[in-house]
Amino acid sequence: MEFKATNTSPLDWSGDVLALGLFDDQVELTGDFATLDEKLAGTLKELMEETEFKAKTDSNISTRVGGNSLIRKVILVGLGQRDKLQLDTLRRAAASIAKTAKSLKAKTVGVSLPIFETAEATAQAITEGVELALYQDTRFKSEPDEKGHGITQIELLGLAGTESAITRAQNICSGVILARELVAAPANEINPITMADMAKDLATTYGFELNILEKEDCEKLGMGAFLGVAQASDLPPKFIHLIYRPQGTPRRKLAIIGKGLTFDSGGLNLKTSGSGIEMMKMDMGGAAATFGAAKVIGQLKPDVEVHFISAVTENMISGHAMHPGDFLKASNGKTIEVNNTDAEGRLTLADALVFADKLGVDAMIDLATLTGACIIALGDDIAGLWSPDDTLAQELETAAKTSGEKLWRMPLEEKYFEGLKAMHADMKNTGPRAGGSITAALFLKQFVEKTPWAHLDVAGPVWTDKDNGYHSAGATGYGVRLLVNWVMS
Numbered sequence: 187m188e189f190k191a192t193n194t195s196p197l198d199w200s201g202d203v204l205a206l207g208l209f210d211d212q213v214e215l216t217g218d219f220a221t222l223d224e225k226l227a228g229t230l231k232e233l234m235e236e237t238e239f240k241a242k243t244d245s246n247i248s249t250r251v252g253g254n255s256l257i258r259k260v261i262l263v264g265l266g267q268r269d270k271l272q273l274d275t276l277r278r279a280a281a282s283i284a285k286t287a288k289s290l291k292a293k294t295v296g297v298s299l300p301i302f303e304t305a306e307a308t309a310q311a312i313t314e315g316v317e318l319a320l321y322q323d324t325r326f327k328s329e330p331d332e333k334g335h336g337i338t339q340i341e342l343l344g345l346a347g348t349e350s351a352i353t354r355a356q357n358i359c360s361g362v363i364l365a366r367e368l369v370a371a372p373a374n375e376i377n378p379i380t381m382a383d384m385a386k387d388l389a390t391t392y393g394f395e396l397n398i399l400e401k402e403d404c405e406k407l408g409m410g411a412f413l414g415v416a417q418a419s420d421l422p423p424k425f426i427h428l429i430y431r432p433q434g435t436p437r438r439k440l441a442i443i444g445k446g447l448t449f450d451s452g453g454l455n456l457k458t459s460g461s462g463i464e465m466m467k468m469d470m471g472g473a474a475a476t477f478g479a480a481k482v483i484g485q486l487k488p489d490v491e492v493h494f495i496s497a498v499t500e501n502m503i504s505g506h507a508m509h510p511g512d513f514l515k516a517s518n519g520k521t522i523e524v525n526n527t528d529a530e531g532r533l534t535l536a537d538a539l540v541f542a543d544k545l546g547v548d549a550m551i552d553l554a555t556l557t558g559a560c561i562i563a564l565g566d567d568i569a570g571l572w573s574p575d576d577t578l579a580q581e582l583e584t585a586a587k588t589s590g591e592k593l594w595r596m597p598l599e600e601k602y603f604e605g606l607k608a609m610h611a612d613m614k615n616t617g618p619r620a621g622g623s624i625t626a627a628l629f630l631k632q633f634v635e636k637t638p639w640a641h642l643d644v645a646g647p648v649w650t651d652k653d654n655g656y657h658s659a660g661a662t663g664y665g666v667r668l669l670v671n672w673v674m675s
């Protein structure tokens with residue numbers, strides 16, 4: 187599928203399917219729309235009346251065009267209120283166009299959507315919407331999927347000169363798709379060893395520096411919290427540290443840390459049936475976003491140094507498993523009473539944060555499928571954001587607004603740390619049920635000393651059970667685009 191940016195008018199474009207975006211104040215068809223409708227012998231007006239089309243967001247209608255017109259079919263996609271237009275409206279409209287064009291068996295598609303802010307941003311959003319909506323994960327199907335699309339060319343009308351924005355969008359989508367594929371692959375495909383292999387591939391392809399700390403290396407660094415989680419698995423833990431260094435002096439140095447539990451059984455506080463244990467392959471969604479972002483950064487090559495980090499392991503049960511109640515010592519010397527082995531993500535992150543804090547970066551952010559409590563608080567589509575640093579929090583909010591990935595700032599309510607006080611150790615790893623995502627964030631904070639830090643709880647948005655705009659059901663690749671925006675900003 188090829189993208190082309192031209193200044194061809196929708197009135198002159200010829201091809202299989204012409205797709206037009208309409209605001210709700212345009213249903214009367216004036217200007218170019220009226221001219222086009224005349225050319226099509228009133229087809230647009232008739233279609234809109236028949237379907238009572240009001241141009242609401244996420245609505246679309248389509249029809250075949252008769253006679254000897256330049257086009258065979260037309261799609262009208264609703265953009266809603268003009269003053270509510272966002273980049274994500276365009277991304278979703280493009281996704282809806284792509285999916286409809288696919289079902290109409292189109293080969294060539296002309297897309298005419300209004301410009302939001304700049305032609306570049308618009309072309310990027312449209313390309314992302316199309317690419318992400320059409321992506322299908324067929325890696326594990328024995329028969330090739332017949333439902334694949336036959337679209338060969340997407341022409342962005344009125345957006346001539348935006349070729350580099352289109353390429354950037356394609357680079358970004360390759361990272362989102364890597365993240366989706368990592369999350370969707372089950373725990374018997376993606377484990378600490380294959381994650382490390384994947385990181386090696388990224389390092390080879392993009393010339394990254396790669397350090398993989400083996401169990402013995404982690405022992406030497408005193409990473410008792412991470413290793414406690416890893417100790418019941420038959421597979422060795424891998425602490426992955428991938429580094430992108432720009433040519434010349436970096437403008438900024440950043441670290442991105444992803445929770446990398448390739449499977450979370452809960453440990454001896456075993457997840458029960460109905461708890462979604464069979465979905466716990468997705469517990470490396472933070473690491474997936476981290477490495478997805480690395481893939482994009484390797485292509486975009488910004489003047490920023492970025493460290494991509496994940497302490498990768500499984501949380502399993504065996505005779506070697508942590509006992510509930512065990513004390514662990516993290517690499518900053520703090521001791522933890524593991525009153526629940528299912529709160530394992532924060533244990534692995536503790537040592538990863540201590541490690542990243544020592545790198546001397548300007549800021550660090552962790553992404554983690556950390557708590558069910560965050561899903562209860564914010565639902566499936568919105569990540570929680572915690573940070574003691576207002577500037578960093580605002581940078582992330584801006585990055586997320588542009589990418590259309592939703593997040594909401596949550597309080598680091600220090601008083602709630604009371605709930606983590608332990609009798610003999612420095613802290614417990616879980617507190618009361620109430621405010622569970624906040625105490626999780628406060629726990630992480632104990633392992634950050636000097637670097638500006640933010641935590642994103644992505645337990646909800648890394649997965650979707652139903653089709654949702656440019657995400658089909660399954661792994662969403664959440665986080666990659668906002669991370670890239672943040673690094674590039």
Ligand code: BES
Nearest residue numbers: 469526528529555556557558559616645
């Ligand atoms: N990986 C889970 C959190 C999770 C739940 C992610 C659902 C995605 C969907 C995490 O390790 C966990 O088990 N958290 C516990 C913490 C509790 C024991 C304090 C939880 O949320 O129940």
Ligand code: MN
Nearest residue numbers: 450528529530
């Ligand atoms: Mn758990």
Ligand code: ZN
Nearest residue numbers: 447450469531
């Ligand atoms: Zn987990």
